[in-house]
Amino acid sequence: MKIGVIGGGAAGFFAAIHASGAGRDVTIFEKSPKLLSKVKVSGGGRCNVTHRPMEISKLVKNYPRGEKFLKKVFSKFKSEDTITWFESRGVPLKIEGDGRMFPISDSSQSVIDALLKEAQKLKITILKSCGVKSITHIENQYKLETDSGSFVVDKLIIASGGHPKIDNYSFLNNLNHSILDPIPSLFTFNTPKESIRELMGLSVGDGIVKIEGTKLNYRGPVLVTHWGVSGPAVLKLSAFGAQWLKDQNYIATALINWNGEFGEEQYNAHIKSYILAHPNRKVESNTLFDIPARLWEHFTRLSGIENGQLYGSLSKKQINKLVQNLFCYNLKVEGKTTFKEEFVTAGGIYLNEVNPETLESKFHPNLYFAGEVLNIDGITGGFNFQAAWSTGFLAGIASSKNQHGTNLS
Secondary structure, eight states, rough: OOEEEEESSSHHOOOOOOOTTTEEEEEEOOOOSSHHHHHHHHHTTOOOEOOOOOHHHHHHHOOSSSSHHHHHTTTOHHHHHHHHHTTTTTOOOOOEETTEEETTTTOOOHHHHHHHHHHHHHTTTEEOOOEEEEEETTTTEEEEEEEEEEEEEEEEOOOOEEEEEEGGGGHHHHHHHEEEEEEEEEEEETTTOGGGGGGGEEEEEEEEEEESSSSSSEEEEEOSSSEESSHHHHHHHHHHHHHHHHHTTTTEEEEEEEESSSSSSHHHHHHHHHHHOOOBBBTTEEEEEEEEOOHHHHHHTTTOTTTTOOOGOOOOHHHHHHHHHHHHEEEEEEEEEOOOOEEEEEEOOOOOOOOOOTTSSSSSEEEEOOOOSOOOBBTTTTTTHHHHHHHHHHHHHHTBBBTTTBBBO
């Protein structure tokens, strides 16, 4: 039996590996000359393989799109299974403070090598620079027109990844599946007119970022960059607010609380208490609330506090302005930037057209989908890879069985 897998990324490789076995001839079709390129650059070249194991009900909350669908998927293959799979193949993983999991080697090449070695062991055929132009369902088979000629397979797994434009999905036209217009997810905020950009490289470990006019708000590290603001809090916000932000043409107002432990009243009370205890200390050189020194100086300038001014001489107006800059810093967002090289899209194949138990198409027997080609996306932290491993596993396993559900091996 011939099984075709479109896409040589994380989901495609995992699907091909789990589709393989006695009596099954598996081929991966990859349009680019490189394999597993997203795995290579993930996590700054370290590969954020998955996230610390958690209850499925909590795990699915990290997916702006696909939560209900993934409950069923993760019941069959979750973070613990990913860890076991890689560690049993010589890639021990470690957990970092924020829950992200990386190879102990700190190299994405470890993950790539494990996948390639497994594919080689299973005698999977890999065709690089072999893009699929069209797919035709003919009786009980699928005909693929590719850059390297025509191929016919008995079963087909589509793991072609996310694409920035709907035109990139045109090779699926003959299958009559609905495709949701792709939109960017996981991006940083551009603030071209804001002076805070001069402080690029500074960060706080526990901020809260909100989008004015919405209920969207996320807590976590916030990083100042040369183009605006980034960090986990901003990235989460971009993912969950992807559609709203696109509808606004990425013009919005971000409101930042630079220390999530403090509310407006707590900031006010703490500053006044500090004034009573240390009236003769200079404001600019005595930072509070774990704010980096240069960022604190920025806030004092914006609050009309003069160089050398003492805490005891602060006016009520100056205190109020300082509190506002700490609690509700106003940033005009005008545009976005892709986070590092980790391009993630929302959109793709509608989930109601796919069986979450098997990843099989509801329209065509023996056609399966895996990975980001589906309308599934996660926030940063290993969640997108976990969805790729899980959907790839299910699609691969399901494709390895015959029509009656018995394993062909």
